[in-house]
Amino acid sequence: MRYSVFSVLSQALKGNTGWKPVWREPEPKAEYDVVIVGGGGHGLSTAYYLAKNHGITNVAVVERGYIGSGNIGRNTTIIRSNYGEHGNIPFYEWSLKLWEGLEQDINYNAMVSQRGVLNLYHSDAQRDAAARRGNTMRMHGVDAELLDVAGVRKLVPNLNFDNARFPVYGGLFQPRGGTVRHDAVAWGYARAADSRGVDILQHCEVTGIRVENGHALGVETAKGFIKAKKIGLACAGRSSQVAAMAGLRLPIESHVLQAFVSEGVKPLIDTVITFGAGHFYISQSDKGGLVFGGNIDGYNSYAQRGNLPVIEEVMEEAVAMFPSIGRLRVLRHWGGLMDMSMDGSPIIDKTPIDNLYLNCGWCIGGFKATPASGWCFAHLIAQDAPHEVASAMRLDRFATGRLINESGTGAQPNLH
């Protein structure tokens, strides 16, 4: 069913009794042209663009849980393209462009909201770094505005500007950044892929990858062996485990990242703000809850739940920035598994095994990449060659020294 004003109105008249499930629940076929392992945002968008851009529709997305159970349903929904490295900028800008047309393309309301992303700076040195980043972005055709204190005051009047330790000096603002309803992205891509013939196989864990003479032949799953001409891995925090099924070792550590939502309040913050003197960011959802988070916990974890030191740090940063929210209650908090790469940047590449392709290393920032990651991974799988905006995201860059080290912290995943 195509969604439109008319479908909504006619359903309203029928008491909303006529809505159908938005994707099928098929049994696995014996063989597919492409099997994507991992039904998160990246796996689903890859399947959609394989069908839409390359006409490859005999595709399955194989997911161990349910659609939306991974990071695609756990992130804090921020999108932006304020990067500073050659290998990253064109890619993330392409992703932002795809977000801008996504809802029309997939006929699904993902609540794309370009409310802007503001990175605060608190010293002269940070202002210089912000100016440099902003200039780099503008040279690549990305929007960026350097705001002074007055500019920030206009945008976010209730910040603690005169914090004794970290006074606000200004901010780098990307007006086209913002937030997107994360669950709707998963559901929208799933529906759009399904309607082009892609099979979405939920509760179907991949337990093995069959490899013979250097060729990948298919995947062992909870529902039996599925033959595949090509296999794409998009397993986020479990990438190391799944790649190990084909004998690969990745430059990845799995870490836990937590996020928090407060009780709902009236409109308070209408943009996305990051603290420059720590690791903290905050926005407000359309329901009124403040959505915020900070650093990863900082040690290897597959637990999908974090510990108290990070929670304490995040709360301290929150009230340092916004003393007025000190009395708010936190309603919920949770964690997700991050595939932290050794240089903080992702990998979209072939593997040393024929017909086996890899998409991982998204660290704490892969939600914003969902459209471009799927676009480029589909291109790689269909054409057997990297898409130009993802051509630096190679697996062998760690051996050749062509790192994309955005934060400049070296091979220390808990510092990215």
Place this chain on the structure above:
Amino acid sequence: MRISCPHCGERDHGEFAYYGDATKRRPDGASDVETFFEYVYPRDNPAGSHRELWYHVGGCRAWIVVNRDTRTHEIFSVEVARKRGEPSQGAGAGAP
């Protein structure tokens, strides 16, 4: 999560800094590029028992090796790194 430092007893993990996989051993300086690549980048990243280096920065400043379940954060054992013959990871403050 609380870590039992062999010197200081059970402490909040916020007192400790994490360095990562303790099975990695810094190769001899004359080793070839492949050997150094193997040391710096690929990780087993297991779901389960993981031997890892922590630094008790908010306490006795000893480097310790913690064996921990990465799925549950349960800690099986803690030892002083030097006792295990952990190799030096390089010079300078903050390096084991």
